[in-house]
Amino acid sequence: MEPGPPKFRRRKADRPTEIVEAALAVFAEKGFAAAKLDEIARRAGVSKGALYLYFETKEDIFRAVVGQVIAPNMTAVKAMAAAHPGPFPDLIRGVAVAVAHVAQTSPLSAVAKMVLGEARNFPELARVWHDDLVSQALGAIAGAVEAAQARGEVKPGDPRTYALQFIAPLLVGLMWRETFVPVGAEPFDLPKLMSQHVETLLHGLLVTETRS
Amino acid sequence: MEPGPPKFRRRKADRPTEIVEAALAVFAEKGFAAAKLDEIARRAGVSKGALYLYFETKEDIFRAVVGQVIAPNMTAVKAMAAAHPGPFPDLIRGVAVAVAHVAQTSPLSAVAKMVLGEARNFPELARVWHDDLVSQALGAIAGAVEAAQARGEVKPGDPRTYALQFIAPLLVGLMWRETFVPVGAEPFDLPKLMSQHVETLLHGLLVTETRS
DNA sequence: AGTTAATAACTGACCAGTCAGTTATTAACT
DNA sequence: AGTTAATAACTGACTGGTCAGTTATTAACT
Numbered sequence: 189m190e191p192g193p194p195k196f197r198r199r200k201a202d203r204p205t206e207i208v209e210a211a212l213a214v215f216a217e218k219g220f221a222a223a224k225l226d227e228i229a230r231r232a233g234v235s236k237g238a239l240y241l242y243f244e245t246k247e248d249i250f251r252a253v254v255g256q257v258i259a260p261n262m263t264a265v266k267a268m269a270a271a272h273p274g275p276f277p278d279l280i281r282g283v284a285v286a287v288a289h290v291a292q293t294s295p296l297s298a299v300a301k302m303v304l305g306e307a308r309n310f311p312e313l314a315r316v317w318h319d320d321l322v323s324q325a326l327g328a329i330a331g332a333v334e335a336a337q338a339r340g341e342v343k344p345g346d347p348r349t350y351a352l353q354f355i356a357p358l359l360v361g362l363m364w365r366e367t368f369v370p371v372g373a374e375p376f377d378l379p380k381l382m383s384q385h386v387e388t389l390l391h392g393l394l395v396t397e398t399r400s
Numbered sequence: 401m402e403p404g405p406p407k408f409r410r411r412k413a414d415r416p417t418e419i420v421e422a423a424l425a426v427f428a429e430k431g432f433a434a435a436k437l438d439e440i441a442r443r444a445g446v447s448k449g450a451l452y453l454y455f456e457t458k459e460d461i462f463r464a465v466v467g468q469v470i471a472p473n474m475t476a477v478k479a480m481a482a483a484h485p486g487p488f489p490d491l492i493r494g495v496a497v498a499v500a501h502v503a504q505t506s507p508l509s510a511v512a513k514m515v516l517g518e519a520r521n522f523p524e525l526a527r528v529w530h531d532d533l534v535s536q537a538l539g540a541i542a543g544a545v546e547a548a549q550a551r552g553e554v555k556p557g558d559p560r561t562y563a564l565q566f567i568a569p570l571l572v573g574l575m576w577r578e579t580f581v582p583v584g585a586e587p588f589d590l591p592k593l594m595s596q597h598v599e600t601l602l603h604g605l606l607v608t609e610t611r612s
Numbered sequence: 613a614g615t616t617a618a619t620a621a622c623t624g625a626c627c628a629g630t631c632a633g634t635t636a637t638t639a640a641c642t
Numbered sequence: 643a644g645t646t647a648a649t650a651a652c653t654g655a656c657t658g659g660t661c662a663g664t665t666a667t668t669a670a671c672t
Contacts, residue, residue, distance in 0.1 A: 221433035305517035315583040356568035392604030
């Protein structure tokens with residue numbers, strides 16, 4: 189009786205991250221409700237029962253997915269908040285490039301969409317997402333705007349609103365990509381979008397600068 | 401045995417709209433998957449079986465909800481597209497006020513959120529939403545921008561991107577209201593947001609207008 | 613009386629979560 | 643070094659509850 193290749197390996201250490209990665213993929217594809225634990229297990233190379241060795245419930249897995257995506261971005265936000273001042277246009281251009289890059293090279297947007305979609309059923313996840321990530325990022329930008337206003341570089345106006353104006357087109361661009369491009373919509377080139385947007389914000393749309 | 405008030409009335413004509421209205425409420429509260437047909441029926445004052453006299457499936461009801469919300473807004477979009485030209489700043493300020501008003505006084509944003517959330521499972525709804533509503537509205541604004549560019553009023557740049565820049569903060573503000581305000585986030589005053597945004601787009605953020 | 617809107621009890625598929633049993637791995641003892 | 647006992651990771655068939663959709667029956671209207 190040759191043993192042959194074993195039916196499974198005991199790899200307690202690696203299972204949780206593998207499961208969370210598989211779950212991220214399935215949740216991103218199907219949404220929370222339509223994601224099946226059997227499929228998550230299959231993609232993680234494990235049986236469904238094994239999921240319950242590491243997580244209490246399906247919701248628990250979802251929480252872990254969101255948490256894992258939030259964590260690395262928190263440090264990025266903190267770095268942004270601590271950015272050296274310098275002239276406002278340079279700062280804001282740099283942030284625009286950085287933010288657009290992160291948005292395109294991480295599962296952030298897929299998870300963001302899920303958090304938005306499931307906010308009703310997981311209010312505590314919406315809270316974490318807001319408190320730890322969105323509010324921080326918005327606050328950091330608003331802070332930079334406020335400092336620039338104090339230096340007389342930027343016009344008066346609500347800094348938090350300015351921060352939203354700054355970031356909103358990118359967010360909508362991401363939603364556009366996830367929602368409408370798959371059904372045939374013309375995509376937006378996000379880096380180009382962001383660079384045009386930043387210049388518009390800085391200098392305005394109008395050719396003649398006449399106060400109305 | 402006095403008959404008393406009848407247990408139910410036969411009101412074939414009114415049922416469909418009543419059902420769709422009830423369904424809109426439940427879908428908006430719970431999302432598609434978590435919405436139960438029993439509850440939709442209960443709120444429509446009807447039994448679950450009666451739903452199936454007027455609709456084939458749950459998805460069918462959802463489609464009807466989306467369709468009913470799209471229809472009246474299509475006419476609004478068409479009116480906007482046919483707006484008299486005039487100076488660009490006036491036009492764009494008017495549109496901003498109108499759009500902000502509609503967004504706040506219709507179930508549009510709730511349905512929009514649902515369409516975004518369920519786009520994967522209902523691609524044809526995402527397509528309708530895009531083709532009949534979003535794309536039209538964006539095109540109308542882009543057309544106005546292009547005309548203003550031709551008149552030399554507005555700087556060069558992709559008109560469709562300008563349109564997205566214009567509308568994005570409002571959309572994000574709506575998502576903010578639906579998602580983060582319920583978990584304690586500071587709300588945005590949408591009309592104020594829009595008016596600050598329009599002025600920023602027109603004139604820019606910077607105090608000194610030096611080309612960089 | 614005949615027609616049909618409407619009901620309420622019912623069915624069957626689906627799926628999160630369970631658990632009795634199996635297998636890989638380690639430890640203890642020759 | 644080889645054998646065996648003990649442990650813990652892992653499996654997969656099973657269950658119980660939920661819920662979209664069906665149907666036998668009733669009651670309203672013509």
